[in-house]
Amino acid sequence: MTIIIISLLLLASLLPHLTFTAHVNVGIVDGTQAKPHSKPYMVSLQTYEKREHICGGFLISDEFVLTAAQCRNGYEILVVVGAHDLGYSKSVIRVKSYISHPDYIPSTFQNDIMLLRLEKKVELNDNVRLISLPKKGEDVEAGILCNVAGWGATRDGPQSYLLMEAYTTTKPQTDCQLKWESKFFPSQMICANGSGGSCSRDSGGPLVCENTAVGVTSFGDPDRCNSPDRPNVYTKISPYRQWIDEQMTC
Template identity: 35%
Template sequence: MLLLLLLTSAFVLLPWAGAGRIIGGWEVKAHSRPYMAYLKIQTGSQTAYCGGFLIRPDAVLSAAHCLDKKGTVRVTVILGAHNITGREQSQQRTRVGQWVIHPKYSRAGFKNDIVLLKLKPRARINENVKFISFPRRNDRVGAGAECRVSGWGWTSDTGNRTNVMREVKLKVQNEKICQHLSHNYQHQSMICVGDEYSKKAIYHGDSGGPLVCNKKAYGIVSHGYKRRLFPEVFTRISYFEPWIREQLRRFALQELPGSPSSD
């Protein structure tokens, strides 16, 4: 599902490579993952794509590297989609004017690879658009856990593409595997996921999508390693839970009458 671009010692699920790739996965039942978001990112004449997910009617989580660009960036969030190329009646499209990248984010090693986007107007919650919960600070998913990742786009490393949402099942790995591959791996803020025996993976453009375990979003698709499909690295959401909640509080304050962003 998620195929990663090769980039020096690490490769990122670069958004401009496509809407995502689920390798060894399957098409999901339409609108059965109502928390999924599709990010269209325009920088000048270039258009890139990433995944994301709704955690509150006014907030979407994604990967910071999706929006780490020079120049003017315009972001459109699409919710309620199954076939992303169609104008489905279920789709809600919102031009995003505000987002917050983690202050300690670094493209070198993709540390703190997390961004929170503010939706205004808020998403209309219905059967096709719902938010997903995320874990508390001390709630960690351990090695051996089976999780799922959803996205749109490539279905093989040869470039076959699909426009409908697909999903793959991936297993959380022992952190020593990723630590051995890169000194940039940080066990507190990252999750090591996927093994070569399953022949399933994520690739181009699935960045920002959620790692869902036990109906909670535990990770965010971040990056992989040079010349390898397995394992992949996800941002560990529980580590950033205090930061996320602080940003959500700020979003709420901005909606109060008289605040700079309440007009």
């Protein structure tokens, strides 16, 4: 009887650890849980009716979020700022206007970029910050270690309530073209691959290299997230700087 009681007590002491481990092994494919609020520029885009996470995004001013044009998809979107665990209460802001790039082509993901003007300005603090963008014509080189984050799905599992992250390396444009052929547009896109990467519902989040958001998560292999054969593709931000600046000053 004494042995049974001791065994039960040991099991009870391990339960929090087991629960935590099971909880964090989700999200970005082969990634790890981000340190809470270490990416204060990240936002979750959610449907107005069901409060369901559909995409990522990132704050580039106290009034604008940058994301992928594909995330609109007819939804009325709510923007959640300052979050790490989507299961807890957080600041939610409605979108005043959706500004998709006028040349966005859904079938090819060309010009897959969109600005969201928020209904009210966010209050910047330790958990809510902006991220810088590259200058016009300032391209990221191949071989740079970068970071992606999101609340998206695993390869075989559900989406994550915790913000996950992974490291990925930018590839030469010739490699991207070889892997994706006619689906890759070098003037508009970057590709990257690593031990972990983006998956479903991570679209719209930033590709961050050297503390700068250089790309917007756009698409990957539809049959396998973070496929070694087809690197994830990101909309290159630098060619759109003039368009972004013009929209933000309208």
